[in-house]
Amino acid sequence: MTERQATIESTTGLRERKKQRTRDALLRVALELFTTQGYEHTTVDEIADAVEVSQRTFFRYFASKEEVAFAVQEMVESHFVAELLARPPEEGPFAAMRNAVLGSWNTIGEAIEAVVPVELHMRTYRMIESTPALLAAHLRRSTDLEERIAGIVAEREELDLDADPRPRVAVAAFTGVMRVAGRLWGQGEDASMESIRTLTELHLDHLGPALAAEWRTPARTPGAHTA
Amino acid sequence: MTERQATIESTTGLRERKKQRTRDALLRVALELFTTQGYEHTTVDEIADAVEVSQRTFFRYFASKEEVAFAVQEMVESHFVAELLARPPEEGPFAAMRNAVLGSWNTIGEAIEAVVPVELHMRTYRMIESTPALLAAHLRRSTDLEERIAGIVAEREELDLDADPRPRVAVAAFTGVMRVAGRLWGQGEDASMESIRTLTELHLDHLGPALAAEWRTPARTPGAHTA
């Protein structure tokens, strides 16, 4: 509860501002080193030295080496949740989740830029996807998020999360598909925002058709739902 | 490629048998300690000491403390893959995956028992689900498995994995739902095989309905697909 998440230099004391600067510096230096030399080849000492603080201080700002890698990601997730909560109740669960994702991407850029360059965050995301230890952490974090989303969906639909399996099932299917899109984006050449948007829509469009028993009709074209 | 996975004491030399016994002992002791004292409160030294080998030897059998926790899980997964490969080609992808899972559970017990008591494995699974670090590793391993399954599905349906998003999308949705069932089972009271089978079927049954736009019709009863 005492944590500040953005770089909003509120008119607080010098102490606060110093802390904020230290945190920002640690974060930026860490991501820069991670993305250039690789996560595993970067030691915490290296990060701390670059910012000229002790290793102990690093661990007072971030509970682990891992945590610093997900600092921005966490903002993105809150953004999505906020967007989902704002979706009109008439929308079905899938429409709401889909619109929340696509909608949150319209404004997320600025929010990120307040902390680190967007381009650095893109590189970070790709690094997470390609570093086993970080991918594992990412997936675990995602399950926490899923549970939150399931709760929101259940709320929207006025259902009891423990009695009706549909909220969790729907969210699991949705996020599963999102992850496939995210992973392919991370592996692909095109690191643009356009690219991930297209990939996401493409994959979400295929969720319905993929559940059909018969697949033998080719379905290469994005929008063409066969069946 | 040089690894043995089961406890089949083939008529090989004394050396091989000794190795097998050491591995089995390490595995069993490790799981026993993990499940009783907790994963994090168990050190590798403790395990090694209990088996009376050096810590170094432990790491020659298992690449990490984590790996030993997943040794049995790995068997279970291979079992599922084998079952999936054996499903008749007429079955749709979902039917095939579903039947493969449920089918593999018919015979998995004996396979497990050859290495460790089934009951110990059940406890281990629950421990994995409730230990953050292990859950993370589990999820990462699952993505590897998903990719394998997607390949098999694409093969079955004679599709190009890179051109058609449906295999990956279907697998993501399927395994996402499986994980929800698995997690709930791990959290619930009933640790029986019956229990997980029921939970799985229940959740898979709800995948189709959950994709529908309209949910307002209550769907509490397991088999009752509304809409």
Next chain:
DNA sequence: TGTCAACTGTCAGTGACTGACATTAGCTTG
């Protein structure tokens, strides 16, 4: 039986992380 290769143990070292305690430096109050 002797030789080779596979196992194993020992040792030293790295890197993430933690608790305890001393030190520094904003903030507050008289």
Next chain:
DNA sequence: CAAGCTAATGTCAGTCACTGACAGTTGACA
């Protein structure tokens, strides 16, 4: 503005997972 409080930081020692190097042991096999 000086004294005192307290949050932030530094230092140090220690634990634990994991690794490379090297030496000792012990099955396997001619």
